[in-house]
Structures are given as structure tokens and as C-alpha cells.
Amino acid sequence: MAYEDGEAYMLAYQAVREKAPNASGVYSLYTAQRWVYVGESDDIQQSLFQHLNEPSACMTRCGPLSFSFETAPAAERVARQHALIVAR
Numbered sequence: 001m002a003y004e005d006g007e008a009y010m011l012a013y014q015a016v017r018e019k020a021p022n023a024s025g026v027y028s029l030y031t032a033q034r035w036v037y038v039g040e041s042d043d044i045q046q047s048l049f050q051h052l053n054e055p056s057a058c059m060t061r062c063g064p065l066s067f068s069f070e071t072a073p074a075a076e077r078v079a080r081q082h083a084l085i086v087a088r
Helices: 013-019 044-053 057-062 074-087
Strands: 025-030 035-041 066-071
Touching: 013 044, 025 044, 025 074, 035 044, 035 057, 035 074, 044 066
Parallel strands: none
Antiparallel strands: 025 035, 025 066
């Protein structure tokens, strides 16, 4: 992953609750083979819970997913999101 700390977690309620911050930043959802989604949010934890509660068809087809994130100020989120998409 292209995040500074490189931490990855299984996309599951407990991991999101324990690891994802209630903070502004960017995050990605992915399998071992590919990135599925790169998002930006005012609240990373809430956004991840939303993906768990309302998974897209693509997420459902992809099987087990992992997530990574990094915090970022609101003014920098969209640019960082785009940089991550280009880097993948």
C-alpha cells in the first residue's frame, strides 16, 4: 500500500472500531490482488462502518477485504485520494 505507516486490517466491525480513527483522512479497501475503493472522509471510522453496513456489489463480489488509512486535513484529502489512485 502507498500509505506511510503501511498498516493493513481486515475489514470487519471489530477492526474498524479498534483501529480506524474518528478523524479526517483517506482510506482504501482492497484484496490481496487489487484495490477496490479509495475514499476520503471527515470521519474514516464512520465511512468504513457505512461500507460494512451497505456494501456495494463490487465489494460483495470481491470477497474478504482489508483496509488501510491515513489521517489528513480536510484541505488535503482530495489531493491525497487522487495521488493514491494514480499510485496504485
